[in-house]
Amino acid sequence: MFQTLFLKESKQIVRSIVYYIYVVVFVMFLSSQLGSELTERMEKPEPGQESYGTINSKDESAIMEKYLGELVLETNHNSYATYPMGFIKRVTLNNTELDKIKSIVEVCTGKSWEKIIEDIENHFQKYNQSTMEGAIQAQVEFSIFPKESLSYKEFCNNMEQVCKIIGAGSSYNKEKLNLGVGVPMTYEQAVEEFEAVCKKDRITGTTARLFCDYAGIILSILPIFLGVTRCLRDKRAQVSQVVYAHRASAFQILGSRYLANVCMAFLPVVITAFVMQLPYQYHAKTIGVSPDILAFLKYTCIWLLPEIMIVLAVSFFITELTENVLAIFIQVFWAIISLFGSMSLKGNFGFGLIARWNALGDTNEFWKQKQEFFINRGFYFALSLVVFLLAIVIYEKKRKEGETIYGKIFKHRK
Amino acid sequence: MGRYLNIGSSFIRRHYIPHLLLTFLFCCISGFFASFRNLDASQAAKVMEMYVAFTGIFLFTPLFMPEQNKEIWLLEKSKGMDLWKLYLIRILQAIVLLAIVITIFIQVMKQGNSQFSFEKLWLGSFSEIFFLGSIGFFVSGITNQVVLGYMISVIYFISNIGVSKYLGHFALFQMMKGSYDFVVPMSIAALILIVGGIALREKINQ
Numbered sequence: 001m002f003q004t005l006f007l008k009e010s011k012q013i014v015r016s017i018v019y020y021i022y023v024v025v026f027v028m029f030l031s032s033q034l035g036s037e038l039t040e041r042m043e044k045p046e047p048g049q050e051s052y053g054t055i056n057s058k059d060e061s062a063i064m065e066k067y068l069g070e071l072v073l074e075t076n077h078n079s080y081a082t083y084p085m086g087f088i089k090r091v092t093l094n095n096t097e098l099d100k101i102k103s104i105v106e107v108c109t110g111k112s113w114e115k116i117i118e119d120i121e122n123h124f125q126k127y128n129q130s131t132m133e134g135a136i137q138a139q140v141e142f143s144i145f146p147k148e149s150l151s152y153k154e155f156c157n158n159m160e161q162v163c164k165i166i167g168a169g170s171s172y173n174k175e176k177l178n179l180g181v182g183v184p185m186t187y188e189q190a191v192e193e194f195e196a197v198c199k200k201d202r203i204t205g206t207t208a209r210l211f212c213d214y215a216g217i218i219l220s221i222l223p224i225f226l227g228v229t230r231c232l233r234d235k236r237a238q239v240s241q242v243v244y245a246h247r248a249s250a251f252q253i254l255g256s257r258y259l260a261n262v263c264m265a266f267l268p269v270v271i272t273a274f275v276m277q278l279p280y281q282y283h284a285k286t287i288g289v290s291p292d293i294l295a296f297l298k299y300t301c302i303w304l305l306p307e308i309m310i311v312l313a314v315s316f317f318i319t320e321l322t323e324n325v326l327a328i329f330i331q332v333f334w335a336i337i338s339l340f341g342s343m344s345l346k347g348n349f350g351f352g353l354i355a356r357w358n359a360l361g362d363t364n365e366f367w368k369q370k371q372e373f374f375i376n377r378g379f380y381f382a383l384s385l386v387v388f389l390l391a392i393v394i395y396e397k398k399r400k401e402g403e404t405i406y407g408k409i410f411k412h413r414k
Numbered sequence: 415m416g417r418y419l420n421i422g423s424s425f426i427r428r429h430y431i432p433h434l435l436l437t438f439l440f441c442c443i444s445g446f447f448a449s450f451r452n453l454d455a456s457q458a459a460k461v462m463e464m465y466v467a468f469t470g471i472f473l474f475t476p477l478f479m480p481e482q483n484k485e486i487w488l489l490e491k492s493k494g495m496d497l498w499k500l501y502l503i504r505i506l507q508a509i510v511l512l513a514i515v516i517t518i519f520i521q522v523m524k525q526g527n528s529q530f531s532f533e534k535l536w537l538g539s540f541s542e543i544f545f546l547g548s549i550g551f552f553v554s555g556i557t558n559q560v561v562l563g564y565m566i567s568v569i570y571f572i573s574n575i576g577v578s579k580y581l582g583h584f585a586l587f588q589m590m591k592g593s594y595d596f597v598v599p600m601s602i603a604a605l606i607l608i609v610g611g612i613a614l615r616e617k618i619n620q
Contacts, residue, residue, distance in 0.1 A: 017557070017559075017562065018559075018561065018562060018565065021562075021565060021566070021569075025569055032577070078452075079457065089446070089447050089448060089449055090448075090449055090457060090460070091449045091451075092449060092451060092452040092453050092454075092457060093452060094451070094452050094527065221568065221572070225561055225562075225564070225565040228561050229559070229561045232561065236482060236483075238483075238484075238485075324432065325476075325560055325561060325564060326432070326436075328561070328564050328568075329436060329472075332568060
C-alpha cells in the first residue's frame, strides 16, 4: 500500500508545473554561483605570491584594527548594520549621536576625525573602485590602527558605548568581536591549508561544501512551494473527503506524500551536485590527488537533506493545520531571517536553518567546527520527524472530526 | 454602486481578511527590521524596496482566491455581471490599500527627520510594488494556482538581488541607486500584466 501510494505521489509531483519551476530555478541559481574558475583557486601556493587569501584570527590587535576600520567606514557613511531580530537593519544616527561615535573613534585611535577621513581617502585611492573586485578588496583590506596605549579591555568598553548609541543588535557587541576577523594568510599557513584540502577533503570535499552553501540558501525557500501545493491539492480537487475515507492509515497517506516530496526535491540536488563535481574530480587527478568521488553524496545527504526535510515538514504541518497558503509567508520569513541573521558567512552554525560555509578551503577550520555542524543538522533532522508526526496528528484529527478553518477544527460529528 | 460595494465588502470578509491581517502584521513589525529615522533618499528607498515591496505580493497575488474553488467560479460565470468587473473591484481595493500602506511608511520616515522627496519616492515605490504584485496576480490568474503566483513573485524578488543588471527598466531596487527612470515602463508593464491576467485567465481556463 505504502509503495503504491509513494509511486502515485511521485508521478503526481513529476506532472506538476511547480516541480519544473523548482528544478529550473535550482539549477540556474547553482550554475550562476559556481563557475569553473574555482579550479584556479585550488593550485599549490608558491613562495612570493602577492596574496594567499585570508584566515580567521582571534588576535586582539587584529580584532581592534579590523573593527575600528569597520566603525570608521560605517560612521563615514552614517549607516550601521544591526541585527535586532536576527535580520539586518541599517541604523542612521542624528548629528549628536554621530559626534559621540566620532569622539569614541578619536579616543581609540589617538587621531582627529579629519585625519582619519584623510586616511580613508588615501587608502581607497590605491584601488580601482570602478570594478566590483577592486571595491570589495578596498573594503576588506581597510583597517585602522588603535593608539599604542589602548588595551583590549579599554577597546571593548568603548565598543560597548558604541553599541549603546547604535542600539540593539549592534555589530560591535562582545559576541561578534569574539568570533575573530579575517587576516591575510602567510605562505606557511597557505601550504598547510592546501595540504588539508588535498588530504582531508581530497579536493571534491571542499567544492561540495561550497555547493551545499549556495544550495542551502535556495533550498530554504523552494521546497515550501512543493509542500504547500501538495497539501492543498486535495482541497482544490475537492477530493479531501474521498481520501479521508480511504482505508489507508493517515501515516501511510501523509507518509507517502512526504517521502515522495522529500525524494523528488532531493533528486535534482544530488544530480546537480554530481554533475558539478565532475570537473573538480578531473582537476584533482591532474594535480595528483585521489578525489573523493562520493563527496557530493555525503555532503548533500548530511547538509541539504535535513534542510529539505524540515522545510517540507513545516509546510505540511502549517498547511494541514490552516488549509491555506500561510506556510509560504511564515517560511519565507524564516528563511530570510536565517540567511541575513547569520553572523558569519563561514561556520558558527548554531541552530540556524541555513548552514553557511562560503569558502573554498578553510578545511582545518571546518574540521574544528564539524561537531557543531553535525549537531545543527541532527537537530533539524529530528525536528523534521517531530513536526511531520504532528502533521499526521492534525490530519488524523481532521479525518475523524471534520475540516479546519484557520486552524480551528470544526466537528461534523452528530 | 451599492452592488459593487457589496461585492467588494463580501470579498474582503470571506476571502481577503487573512491577507489583510498579514499585511497589517507585516507593517506592525517593520520597526524590528527597518530604521525610519534620519534616512537619506537612498536609505529611504531601501526601506521601500527591500521591505515594503512584499506588501505588493501580499495584496495582489490572492485576488483570485475565491475562484480556487471551481464551483464558485462556475457560479460567478453564470451570473449577469461580467467577471472582469468583479476582478476590477478587487484590484481597485488592493490598489487603494497599497497606496495607504505606502503613504503611511513614507510619512513615518518623513516624521523621523529623513531627507527625501515625498512625491518621487511615493511614485517610485508605488510603481515598483504594484509591478511586483502584478507578477503574482498575472501568474495566479492564468494558472489559477495562487501558490504559483507567490512562487514566481518571490523568485522574481530574490533573483533581482543577483541579476538585476539584466532586467533593464524592469529591475527592482533601482531607487536605491538613485534611478527613477523605471517608473513609466514599470507602471505600463504592471497594467499590461493586470489586464493580460484577466483577459488570458478566462480564455485559458474556459
